Amino acid sequence: MKDFYINSTSQDQSYDYSNITSIDDKHIKIIHVVTCIIIAIGLPLILLAIYALYSMVRSDHVAPIYVINLLISDLLQLISMIVEVAQHVPNKAIHIYYFSLFASVGFMVCIALGRYLVIAHPLWYRFRRTIKTSVAVCVLVWVLSLVYAVYVSYVVTNKILAVLLLLPFPLLIFFLVGTLRALSAAISVPSDEKRRIVGILVLVLLIYTLLFLPDIIMLLGASFNKALTILSLVFLRLSPLADLVLYVFMRKGAIDKLLASVCCCRMDSNEISSSSV
DSSP, X not given: OHHHXXXXXXXXXXXXXXXXXXXXXXXXXXXXXXXXXXXXXXHHHHHHHHHHHHHHHHTTOOOOHHHHHHHHHHHHHHHHHHHHHTTOOOHHHHHHHHHHHHHHHHHHHHHHHHHHHHHHSHHHHHHHOOHHHHHXXXXXXXXXXXXXXXXXXXXXXXXXXXXXXXXXXXXXXXXXXXXXXXXXXXXXXXXXXXXXXXXXXXXXXXXXXXXHHHHHHHHHOSSOOHHHHHHHHHHHHTHHHHHHHHHHHHSSSHHHHHHHHHHHHHHHHHHHHHHHO
């Protein structure tokens, strides 16, 4: 990814990414160590999560298709990181990284959209949600991600890249706000499912804000900032681990108890405050 920034200087003279070479060897080693840690933690956990979802399919359960594709995109990101760590960073590895990164963002948006439709349009979503439709959407996300990756690698400028990365942000905000507004009207959805849906939407928005906004700010920046550059590189690499947290959050069980306890604490505090008044 660093190599892409260096090569993109000829495409966009308004921001000189060749200054990234001013990062000293100490910080490059730190990024290298962080990447190795992410690979060591993320690779076995993602493989385990994919196996768990595959077991659900074999047990005749309906597995979440978007989550499966999200984990596959994370696996591709880790593979490109392994190639980088091995100090063989051809253009193909960079292309694979961007391809999988855009796919990961696309499936995060699909997950958020699905949760929004469950609350805002439950009847419409219940009759339109089919495996064929989900597979078609997944194919569309992979194709668009490939187009974006090729476009970014050969044509796009830094500011256009920042706009492309910024496009999902208002959508995620809209899904969360729309879900909160329609929450009281969704009578057919159980209360624990409502809590899980809101928690997932908040987590998706939080992941995107923390991991992608620093890179967007760097791409839109007018001057080189060493600290922001290092943070943006590290945060983007944390995307597979963040998606694992999202996968765990979407599973029923302990997370439901956690959300229920949080909601109960809020209700108790509200009752105490109202009784004191």
